[in-house]
Amino acid sequence: MTSVAATAAHDLRQPFLSLAGIRKAYPGVVALSDFSMTVSPGEVIGLVGENGAGKSTLMKILGGVAAPDAGMITIDGVERSSLNVADSMKAGIAFVHQELNLFDNLDVAANIFIGREPRRGGFLALVDNDRMHAMAAPLLRRLGAGFGPSTPLADLSLAQRQMVEIAKALSMDARLVILDEPTSSLPISETERLLETIEALRGEGIAVIFISHRLHEIERAVERVVVLRDGVLAGNLDRGEITHDRMVKLMIGRDLKAQVGTHEAKVGPVVLAAKGIRTEAYPHHELDISLRSGEILGLAGLVGAGRTELARVLFGIDAPLGGSIALEGADVRIPSATEAIKRGVFLVPEDRKAAGVLLDLPIAENITLPDLGTHATGLLVSRRKEVATAERERQRLGIRAPSVMTRTGSLSGGNQQKVVLAKWLAMSPKVMIFDEPTRGIDIGAKSEIYRLMRGLADNGVAVLMISSDMEEVIGVSDRIAVMHEGLISGTLDKKDFSQENILLLAVGRSIG
Structure with a gap:
């Protein structure tokens, strides 16, 4: 039972808000088409869909920022064709955005x-x-x-x-609180606190719309799931029907292949070994870690454990307070990011918009920026060479854009992440460090990023993946190292992968 009528019948509570036949089009694209849904007091609804599915447009309509081209909005039995911001606030519709104000x-x-x-x-x-x-x-x-x-x-x-x-x-x-990607930047412990807050709101009769790409959290927290695909209502799932696979199938219109965690890695020798590393965050703790060819090493831990600080040291952004780094068996100094790049050690940063790409530049210039010398003729950068390299990487990674001269800031989050990856792949990496590689990226784009990471490992690259998403760490890694207060508190082989083991190591305890 996945019809709109069946979903409306699942709950005897009288809806205070309903949308019927909502349509919204922009030049060249229909953002929403004949969309309908209801919201009842105290109901927790999961709203899922890939980037571009229409979620943001729907939120703009509910917030009174955009007016639909057709359809009806009914609040407490009063019909209207659109809302303005004052109408939305008066109706008790409140937003908690991913970027907090x-x-x-x-x-x-x-x-x-x-x-x-x-x-x-x-x-x-x-x-x-x-x-x-x-x-x-x-x-x-x-x-x-x-x-x-x-x-x-x-x-x-x-x-x-x-x-x-x-x-x-x-x-x-507020009668309806809309949470837009509320857990995308939260560690495990704080995610639990937020889910408890959602339950408290529900208990007070306040409705919640929970928007998230973390489907396991949706599965836990909501009574009903509304799925958007290409601006159309793809289906509804009642509480007993909500599973990860069903949500994914409705979102992308097909079954998603199993995550790459089932792959048997062909592990080679150690490519990078860091010994006795001390960082500014934990100056008295010495950390050892090794990355092997052909392997994805997941790095888990609570926020503040020192994972990003380690990545910054390995990439030469920050100098270690002590310790040594060996690359392919030879001791090296990496005093700067320029030196790291020269040695084939690359970082895909946590905040791609602030540190990974230049949003106002075209795709081609972002991809070739770290290696302008290769694309120069004399003292001038050759646009022909830039475009050729960027087009090759665009096709290899499946970057969705009209051309490589498209402004990078106009791309979806998943495609921006591919641009960050493309600039390094064009330079033959030995070590790839991914810091929260799929934050804010939809399920389809996540799967593509995972396949690209696996492809790197299969080609002999040593991959380090830092992630706060437990499902991701377990599903993608060949081994998992867990950090606690600046130290590696333990390393897990696949047979020992479990949320319980990771959490125990993350809080500094040993596993049984």
Whole structure:
């Protein structure tokens, strides 16, 4: 049973919001076509689909930012053709975006009531801090927050900051909270806290739309899944029907091949060995790690364990406080990223938009930027050579774009990640370090990135993959190293892969 009617019948709660026959088109593309759904009080709905499926357009329509070309929106029995931002807020629709809109220099209460602060002092209209803190306290208690209204926002973790955003929504009498990729930057422990917050909202009769590419979290948290594909409602899944495979099949229209974790790697000799490495984050802890040819080594651990700091040392961005690095058996110094690139050690960074690509440049210039000398004729860069290299890599990686002169910032997250990868593949890597390689990328693009990583390993490249996604680490790695407070607390072979073992090592305990 996956029809819209069957889904509406699954719950006797009366919907307070419904969309019927919604259509929205932009020049050259239909973003939504004949889309319908309902939302009932206290209902937790998972909204999934690949990038470009129409999720963002749907959220803009619900937020009053975009008006549909056709269809009807009904709120509490009142029909209207569109919403504006004021209508959306009045209806109790609140958003918690992936990029949080908070201010580090203010405390929690000030962030909750920013722009709506209670005032005192007559014509001076001074902010009444005591009253504002008193108003914020019960909101935080409702969410089970472990911090108070006067806590500086700068002292909070990312998950706690998301709770501040949710408290802000509650302060505006939210009836529907829309969480857009809320766990994409969260470690395991803080993801659990957010899922508990979702349950608390549900218990208060507040509806939640949970948008995520992490399907195992959707599977755990929601009562119903709505799947979008190419702007069309691909189907609904009720609680008893929700499985990873069913969601994927509805999202991409086919069964997804098994993850590459079932592959038997042809492991060769050690390519890179780091011994006694000490970083600024953990100056008194010495870390040893080795990367072997033909192998994907997953690097797991809680946020703050030192994984990214290790990647930055191996790539020459930061100097180690101590220790040594050997490449293909010979001791080397990697004092800069330029030296790392010269030696065939490459990094795909965690934040691709800030550190991986130049969004305003075309694909071709991003791909050839680290190796301009090869593409120069005399003192001038040859556009012909640039385009030839970029076109070769575009075809090899399946980068979806009209041409290699397309602006990189106009691409989807998955295709931007492929551009980052393409610039290194054009230079014959020996070691590839991926830091959170699929963050914010949809399930179809994830599968392509995994296949590309496996292809690198099969060609003898040593691959290090840092990931906070437990399912990804287990599904893709040939071995898993786990970090805790700047040290490798343990290394797991495939026979020992399990979430329990990884978590035990991540908190510094041994496995039985």
